Amino acid sequence: MQLRKMMVMLAALSSMSLALTACGDDATTAETCTSDTDCSSNFCNTAAGVCMDTCESGSDCPDAEKNCAPLAGATNTQKVCQCQTNQLCNSGDSTTLVCGTVSKRCEEPGSTPSGCTKDADCGSGNTCNTTTGVCSPAATTCSGEGKATCAYGSACYSGTCSAPPAPTCENYQNFKNKAALGTTGPIIFKVATGAVTTDTAFCTAATPKRVKINISAYSDTAWPATSAELNGLFYVVVDGTPKAPSISSSSGNYTVSGNRADIVANLCVASTSNTASLGYYFTGGNFLCYQANY
Structure with missing residues (x-):
């Protein structure tokens, strides 16, 4: 009889231990994985390389990872327990946990890929x-x-x-500030010649021919609302000198669609001029050479 009572008590203690583990607020160390078969839960977050707990509702999840939903971008549509905020990750005893952007688990900073x-x-x-x-x-x-x-x-x-085409023009060769270029700023992917007019009201009498140059670029950073707020765009003349382009504020000279901006820059040249070697760049972006014929 005593032995039977002891076995019952041990079973109860074991069940209590499992319940405490399942209901704990703090994050547990995640199993690492490369596929679902590596996980006891049969769900691997392959982007972060960690296993995730499956669930049917939020009540199946620990308080810190209460969002029970399919993992965004995963091919496995099973619902899993996911964290939502850093604050909720630290609702228990911990104060340093973060909600992993990729893992969607409460974890120490740097535990999985950012x-x-x-x-x-x-x-x-x-x-x-x-x-x-x-x-x-x-x-x-x-x-x-x-x-x-x-x-x-x-x-x-x-x-x-x-x-985009690699720059080989003299404008680029003579340009001294190549350190200002890169692949993180706006990327110019196309330049074309637009309308050509004689406009002494906009240009000077010595350079009366107004040439519109159409510049197309994209950026991860949101474009400003108006051309007056546009910064970091330069054109470079043959001797390598960068200059601020002239962009009219009138409608149609600056349009934004999603990550793309189309900009009309003005060039005033002599009436006998019919070609110009130009270079354009945004700070932090590429340098694009362009031979304008008009």
């Missing part, structure tokens, strides 16, 4: 899925123009993701 918020956060040739915060290889084919599905720093040209 999430991206834009393509510039990813390595070369990768794009950011802003829903999941995960970097992945960019597409090599695309449609349309501009960034499309290409990696930041590349653009869509004839259905293929490619870097």
